[in-house]
Amino acid sequence: MTNDAVQPLDRIQSIREELDRLARQIADFGGVRPSADKRRALRTLAKGLLWQRTVIASYLDSSDFVDPATNLMLFIYAGATDGQAGTLSAGACCEAAGVPRTTGLRWIGILEQKGLVKSTTDPKDKRRTTVQITQEGRAVMDRCMTAIDDAPTAGISY
Known part of the structure; x- marks a missing residue:
């Protein structure tokens, strides 16, 4: 894989981790x-x-x-x-x-x-x-x- 192909994959992984973190945060207290x-x-x-x-x-x-x-x-x-x-x-x-x-x-x-x-x-x-x-x-x-x-x-x- 070239460096150009790795950067979007890294960005996708970063976005996925951020979405996981936000989902956990929303789940804390059921949003309350x-x-x-x-x-x-x-x-x-x-x-x-x-x-x-x-x-x-x-x-x-x-x-x-x-x-x-x-x-x-x-x-x-x-x-x-x-x-x-x-x-x-x-x-x-x-x-x-x-x-x-x-x-x-x-x-x-x-x-x-x-x-x-x-x-x-x-x-x-x-x-x-x-x-x-x-x-x-x-x-x-x-x-x-x-x-x-x-x-x-x-x-x-x-």
């Missing part, structure tokens, strides 16, 4: 999004979960109990405002996740590849990176927090 009040409550729940994870890690050897991806998503989701993504510094995200900046930036990159967050380098200061949750990331976290809020101890039996 949480109300502003419900989303505020879900963000408060996310803040509480992040705090609980921080407390647990402080009593245990935190290096064995750090989950940067979950902590980052909780922090970024909690920092979002109604109707839009809050812009947070990568440094604050890394600190909240309880990991060194290099580890946090690596995980932010992974979350970005999955379409859950978007990072931007400040054009005036290349050392500064900001992070925002994407619509897809917000939808995933809305579903997750709703499931926790609706049944916080479901599935746990002794």
Whole structure:
């Protein structure tokens, strides 16, 4: 295959992936999004979960109990405002996740590849990176927090 033939195939694959992503997003809540009040409550729940994870890690050897991806998503989701993504510094995200900046930036990159967050380098200061949750990331976290809020101890039996 020539390069000219490969480019349209790559474009078709890219369009298919975007359509798949949009279909998943529309399916989240059957097209119904949480109300502003419900989303505020879900963000408060996310803040509480992040705090609980921080407390647990402080009593245990935190290096064995750090989950940067979950902590980052909780922090970024909690920092979002109604109707839009809050812009947070990568440094604050890394600190909240309880990991060194290099580890946090690596995980932010992974979350970005999955379409859950978007990072931007400040054009005036290349050392500064900001992070925002994407619509897809917000939808995933809305579903997750709703499931926790609706049944916080479901599935746990002794």
